[in-house]
Amino acid sequence: MSAKFKEALISVLPITAIVLLLNFTVAPMTGGTVALFLMGAVLLIVGMALFSLGADIAMMPMGERIGSQLTKTRKLGLLIVVALIMGIAITIAEPDLQVLADQVPSVPNMTLIITVALGVGLFLVLALLRIIFQKKLAVILIVLYAAVFALAVFTSGDFLSVAFDSGGVTTGPITVPFILALGVGVAAVRGGRSAQEDSFGLVAICSVGPILVVLIMGMLFPASSDYAADLSVPEIGGFSDLLHAFGEGFPEYFRDVGIAISPIIAFFVIFQIVFLRLPKTQLLKMAVGMAYTYFGLVLFLTGVNVGFMPVGNYLGTQIGSVDYNWILIPLGMIMGFFVVMAEPAVHVLNKQVEEITVGAISKRSMLLSLSIGVAVSVGLAMVRVVTGLSIWYFLVPGYAVALGLSFFVPKIFTAIAFDSGGVASGPMTATFLLPFAMGACSAMGGNILTDAFGIVAMVAMTPLVTIQVMGLYYKLKTKNDAARLAGGLGQAAAEDEEEIIDL
Template identity: 50%
Template sequence: MLNGHPKEVDELDLVRKFRETALSVVPLLLIVIVLQLTIAPIGWDAVGVFAIGSLLIIVGLSLFLLGTEIGIVPVGQNTGSALVKKRNLPLMLTVGFIIGVVITIAEPQVQVLAGQVTLLAPHVNKNTLVIAISLGVGLFVAVSFARIIFSTSYRYLILTFYLMVMVLAILVDSFFLGIAFDAGGATTGPMTVPFILALGVGVAGVRKSKNSEQDSFGLVGIASIGPIAAVLIMGLGGKTESSSVGFSETETAVEIGFSGVLGSSAIEVVQALAPLALLFVIFQITLLHQQRRTVIRMIQGLIYAGVGLVLFLVGVNGAFMPVGRLLGASIGASSHLWVLIPIGLFLGAVVVLAEPAVWVLTDQVRDVSGGSINRSMVLVFFSIGVSIAVGLAMLRVVSGLPLALFLIPGYAIAMLLMFLSPPFFTAIAFDSGGVASGPMSSSFLLAFTLGASAAAGGDPFSDAFGIVALIAMTPLITIQLLGIIYKRRSTNE
């Protein structure tokens, strides 16, 4: 890019990304229109606002993806490479810990999740929850670095950590279970994923071991375990009952529109980008020493990503979240509650394709594999996994079944598949679980579930929280199944 005409290349890339994101978001708009015409009439004004929000998301997501490609990902890869070349393990682990903590505190998704938890359970301190989640991510990013350096088996490390999590889940009060697993998904948002993925590629690329391709992935998967463990440890202090504060049926009729959303979204993005920009400055001075043209390119990428993320969040907060809650409430209040399940299956399949981090991950998979892994197939198996997850979440709303009934067998299946799927696909799968549960999941889908649960007369706290956890779990299974298919296909050739 830097050796040609970067402006012209950027324009071509932006058009390509605009086309890809439009194909992802437009089907969701069509779903809303169909629901408006059939079982969930929410008013054409709301549909019009949703259409404007869809356009903002398409433009914003396109700019964000272009910005991460030219600004965030190269810095992450170069930082990972520079850290390994220093041959200073304490420095590497310390930097990994700091990166994990700083980026997670700034991650908009974490702030949104913590806000939703404290809204329904005011006795939970928001700052304490955010700090615990951030420390968990920082610690496990450092563990991920150590794994690559010492060539530790990914599958056995994952197995050990998830067994630890399951023991904690048994000991802790169920009040914290949904929050903990949702926290694991919320930490891997649009700011965290690109940089952590790039760090992994950079670290693995320098080592050039026989497992370099596999080691390029897995950081997100391990990092997302940290907040789960941290919140569960928080819950060991004693039993806590959920608050009576919740969403009533009338409260689901929230105001839809973009008034005031632009300012709050811009503040969220500044909070997310400022620590990242500061880290870039520190890395440039101490580690990277990049040429001026490269630094300018990095700044350009950050600007693209920032503007894109603002537009994306305006569309999400001003249209997708309130319309999602209205749709859920409209269907939840109807006599055909069972229809939530097929609608959830369809919504999950479509919404995941609008997640920013999903596109970043699939780009990395294509690049690292040299194109041998079909990007479209990865996206299809992503969609299948999240479709099942949202369908199960709607089943919980309809039936009131406990979250543990799905999480325990689901993770058990994922652990068993680790010994059948190629290690490279296992690492991708556990990264996939984190990236699938992005801002679209924690906004539109969670809002939809909250609205449906409240209108159906259920408990939004126990029924709705856990949808992000299910979305983070099912790709672990489907992507590893894709790996088994690839393994058999390559064996037969």
């Protein structure tokens, strides 16, 4: 437990320090606003620690056991039906999707949520079938993204950024641990030489479904540039006001997280009764883990939504109003570098990568690659806010490079890279960086839907490049090490031969 709290503290402190530094320099805040933010940071630290512990104890084992049992039954129809239902149910309950739905003015919330959930469910089925039939991930991704960009040509510009953002927000802290573990379970039972590589890639494919369905919705619904969400900082006059602000958020997230986790628990109970029959001690351990996950996520989401979202919007508005608003670009890069460290699902992915690759890809190298990628992406997003450049100029070359690299790096790095894109664009991005960009865009008189939206998409894109570049370096380094080893062995053999001749 102490290790998890230490990890969470190290993750959250940098972004907290940056916000406090801005408070004392270019964007001064009232004492109440600072208190709101600091309370949110405390909830973030405690929530992330509990969530990470719960994911290790319960979420990951549950997903692996359900995935392995589905594969062992050898019933393809059962696998398809369960994967479809699980994908839809978990996505409907994903808190980040509700945030996105509130921000799309021309589509009814429930229409958007159900459509996106159906997209995730269908693509989760596709991802699991890819593992079973051992199809190449790179080829599937090229086909899917070709379809995405073909549809994007015919979709309203107001829907383009929102569509790509939806691919990031649907792979949040609830869906990612379970989907990752589900892939590990299915790949482990199927076995084979590529089982390690195939255990990744589910998040990558599931992220495409929401993009496609929202692009299609953009052809059916009228475009609108209106945005009416209230991101104002609540008035904090004293400690009672501070408690009231967070007290209003707790019941909402208790309900939302309970709804989100219940489908996973229900499916696991059914599998326990019908197939698994695990001992009571193991079930009790998982129950405690689910409690940690539940309360941790409630605290985390309350902290980021109540404490971080309004402060992020306020800071963006203040900095966007200054004459030297170009400072948004380097500042965005610094924020992006540290914000990704506070994403709960990032730590789940990094731990799983290190375990499955037996330390060949360490958590530290993964986190550094992700941080660099997100720093670049947020910097580019701020370029869009400042200049008003279309997201087309960034997404097309970015995905072209990412898909091109997939032909030159080890397959496992491609799978991990595309999974990382969805994982990095989680609650912290949606509730701090996006409001920050929206505040800056509003202060500069830009179009929020076309200029500020898309930051989640940018955060989801750049890790695809940076982690594959890491894979390319790993491949070249391994090749050079092997060449040096072979050369050393050859030289040693020659020296031995000379000694024999001399003798």
